[in-house]
Amino acid sequence: MVSDQTYISDKEMIHELQLKGYGELEKEKLFLKSFESLYLLYADKLILRKGKKQINFDDLMGICQKNDSETLTKFLIYRDLKTRGYVVKDGFGFGSDFRVYERGQFGEKGAKFLIFGLNEGQQEKMGTLQKKIEQITQMGKEPIIAVIERRGEVIYYKINRMNFYENKTGLEELSQL
Template identity: 30%
Template sequence: MPKKNEKPIQATVLTENVVAELDDSDAKKLYDLSRFGERTDDQFQYALVEGFYLFKKGKMILKSVHNRVISERKFMKDVLKHDPQFKVRYSVYADLRDRGYIAKTALKFGADFRVYDRGVKPGEDHAQWIVYPVHEGSALTWYEFAAKNRVAHSTRKRLLLGIVDEEGDVTYYECKWLKP
């Protein structure tokens, strides 16, 4: 929940992300403190998992482009149309944030998230891990696993698989290259 003098960030949900005004003082505070969102020239942009996380924590109000408040149910319905794995990805994102890590999108690394060690903010140091959320019931071929490992190795990050069970609990497996 927001603190006494904090107002929830008023944000607009778009197809690919969530945006808030650059002059929103609470958005600035959250960015400075915990690196929520990405600052652009004219707004703060949030990944959908980031916006939903802030919504669930009572720190953001989600609105449509027509300025109507969006319910959790409506948000999930719309997002799942475009991203059927959203719940799995959100479970991993929320778990990492709740544990004190900063997780950011990692599309340019070929992964879902890049994760910074506790106390490290993006821009101060490099991410330690790239993370792939996986539902416990889904299959991962050796070829896919090797490809994920190669991406992690080539970006000088460690590979973290976030396995999400039916209850939404996450178990992590870290994979490292061994030099014999």
């Protein structure tokens, strides 16, 4: 681990992790996103060191949360998707947290789903939500909202494009009451 970035330099481990959709290869090192490192630590599949000091899950979570307040939300969604057997990669930006590939399709086809997370009770403006959905559907992907309940359970909602029309007739009827 260097700074807040995790990288793997062991060629055998790089190969194994890449086949499962982890990380990005740069100059013979596999760089992992924070949620990937957290998941591998959580699953006891990674021993992480910074210098000679071993870093545990809680230590890494604290480091990551200083840089990104959404770290826990991303980790909970990522962990849930990995547990369900999906290959998950970082999103494209514009509010999508993850690209999710259909089971058995990683490396053969592009991601089918783009997922963005919301914590239970978190407010999101409808215009912002609509813009995200339009961008995702224009890419030919299916938008999904992952809502994190207070207990940490993740619930997924497949969403479609929304249209809001001004209902002038209804407004006129309301004003007459």
